[in-house]
Amino acid sequence: MKFVDEFREPGVIGKASAEIRRLADPARHYRFMEVCGGHTHAIYRFGLKDLLPSNIELVHGPGCPVCVLPMGRIDDGLSIAQDPNVIFTAFGDMMRVPGTHGSPLEHKARGMDVRIIYSPTDALKLAQKNPGRHVMFFAIGFETTAPSTALILMRAKELGLPNFSVFSNHVTIIPAIRAILDSPDMRIDAFIGPGHVSTVIGCRPYEWIAKNEGKPIVVSGFEPVDVLQSIVMLLQQLNAGEAKVENQYKRVVPWEGSRPALRAMADVFELRPYFEWRGMGFISQSALKIRDTYAQWDAEQRFQVPGVRVTDPKAAQCGEVLKGVLKPAQCKLFGTECTPERPVGALMVSSEGSCAAYFSYEHRKAAVLTSIGAPV
Amino acid sequence: MCLAIPAKVVELFPEEQNRALVEVVGVRRHIDTGLLADDPPNMGDWVLIHVGFAMSKISEEQALDQIQTLTMLGEQEAALEEVEGYGLGET
Numbered sequence: 213m214k215f216v217d218e219f220r221e222p223g224v225i226g227k228a229s230a231e232i233r234r235l236a237d238p239a240r241h242y243r244f245m246e247v248c249g250g251h252t253h254a255i256y257r258f259g260l261k262d263l264l265p266s267n268i269e270l271v272h273g274p275g276c277p278v279c280v281l282p283m284g285r286i287d288d289g290l291s292i293a294q295d296p297n298v299i300f301t302a303f304g305d306m307m308r309v310p311g312t313h314g315s316p317l318e319h320k321a322r323g324m325d326v327r328i329i330y331s332p333t334d335a336l337k338l339a340q341k342n343p344g345r346h347v348m349f350f351a352i353g354f355e356t357t358a359p360s361t362a363l364i365l366m367r368a369k370e371l372g373l374p375n376f377s378v379f380s381n382h383v384t385i386i387p388a389i390r391a392i393l394d395s396p397d398m399r400i401d402a403f404i405g406p407g408h409v410s411t412v413i414g415c416r417p418y419e420w421i422a423k424n425e426g427k428p429i430v431v432s433g434f435e436p437v438d439v440l441q442s443i444v445m446l447l448q449q450l451n452a453g454e455a456k457v458e459n460q461y462k463r464v465v466p467w468e469g470s471r472p473a474l475r476a477m478a479d480v481f482e483l484r485p486y487f488e489w490r491g492m493g494f495i496s497q498s499a500l501k502i503r504d505t506y507a508q509w510d511a512e513q514r515f516q517v518p519g520v521r522v523t524d525p526k527a528a529q530c531g532e533v534l535k536g537v538l539k540p541a542q543c544k545l546f547g548t549e550c551t552p553e554r555p556v557g558a559l560m561v562s563s564e565g566s567c568a569a570y571f572s573y574e575h576r577k578a579a580v581l582t583s584i585g586a587p588v
Numbered sequence: 589m590c591l592a593i594p595a596k597v598v599e600l601f602p603e604e605q606n607r608a609l610v611e612v613v614g615v616r617r618h619i620d621t622g623l624l625a626d627d628p629p630n631m632g633d634w635v636l637i638h639v640g641f642a643m644s645k646i647s648e649e650q651a652l653d654q655i656q657t658l659t660m661l662g663e664q665e666a667a668l669e670e671v672e673g674y675g676l677g678e679t
């Protein structure tokens with residue numbers, strides 16, 4: 213239990229925070245991007261920003277699959293389920309994401325057969341139990357989730373299940389990081405790498421970030437101390453003039469990733485030539501399409517979809533926030549027209565979206581401090 | 589979305605290679621172990637689960653630490669809701 217106790221120990225957090233202050237050059241401004249939405253959530257949840265010196269800025273990355281899904285894809289998925297014979301299934305995270313004519317939950321209220329599932333296996337089971345209906349799984353997620361979708365497609369094929377399909381919106385993290393590094397208005401000094409995506413892909417796919425771009429990256433766990441320790445490791449690299457891939461989350465992430473998961477993904481999916489990311493535009497080879505060998509279970513091949521590109525509301529500045537150019541509260545709609553209850557932009561929908569995380573924790577904290585007359 | 593939940597394997601099914609009964613945040617649920625095909629879990633092993641699939645094996649120490657993370661993140665209720673939703677145990 214020592215390990216756990218160590219993480220609970222506030223003294224360790226204080227030490228990590230002091231070490232960060234010792235290592236950070238006061239003459240320099242550091243911009244570190246946490247790629248994963250889970251880290252964004254943890255950073256706000258624990259108020260980690262308050263433990264850092266003011267010259268270390270944490271920039272929230274694109275690693276929230278709900279947040280980066282363009283509205284046109286939601287419209288396409290919902291259009292398939294206009295057919296009363298179709299059951300639309302998706303994870304709970306998707307249910308409040310607005311499409312042009314409302315979210316999946318709003319469609320459900322209007323009579324569409326929309327069901328929340330917790331595992332892709334549930335969708336498969338639902339199809340087996342309802343042989344007279346068609347069950348479509350609206351799949352989202354990075355490499356953490358894509359192998360599970362791949363496995364159920366393999367099972368559907370083995371079973372020859374005729375009434376099941378997947379609408380794949382799976383995306384891959386590396387091209388998104390590349391797009392951020394290629395963006396002219398983006399200045400990032402180093403990356404806090406995603407934890408659970410890396411259990412699947414391992415650490416090797418990040419090597420180009422260090423070698424070719426000269427940026428340090430540390431794959432990190434989700435505890436406060438994990439994130440702080442990762443920042444210490446990034447500062448040590450920068451101070452030594454190094455750029456390496458390091459694994460802070462060794463207790464969970466193997467350097468080589470998960471071979472069975474990668475095999476399943478390679479068997480079922482191929483890279484799309486390009487895919488639109490909300491707020492970031494089209495990114496080449498950044499998403500997973502179902503291979504032709506599984507065409508019968510690919511909802512996009514099986515059904516006609518409008519395939520219309522829907523632009524986000526102009527006033528919403530999701531793209532700038534997603535790339536870290538703007539802070540959530542600097543968006544014109546933040547907290548007024550766009551709130552977690554009535555999200556306009558995708559970053560306000562998921563608790564891992566930087567706007568929703570900022571709204572829930574920073575906004576509330578400021579309100580509490582104001583109410584007790586404390587300086588904010 | 590990408591958070592993983594630690595669970596302890598309490599029953600295996602020789603006739604169904606890819607299924608295991610696990611105990612997770614106090615409830616028992618069936619999960620799919622197909623992604624651990626190269627190194628299938630044994631009774632008493634701890635695994636990290638995500639959307640009903642075991643993603644990796646972890647040590648007990650790691651598992652307890654991970655449970656602590658979920659609690660600290662205030663995610664244990666969401667985790668419980670998620671695992672209670674797995675319909676895998678119904679058949």
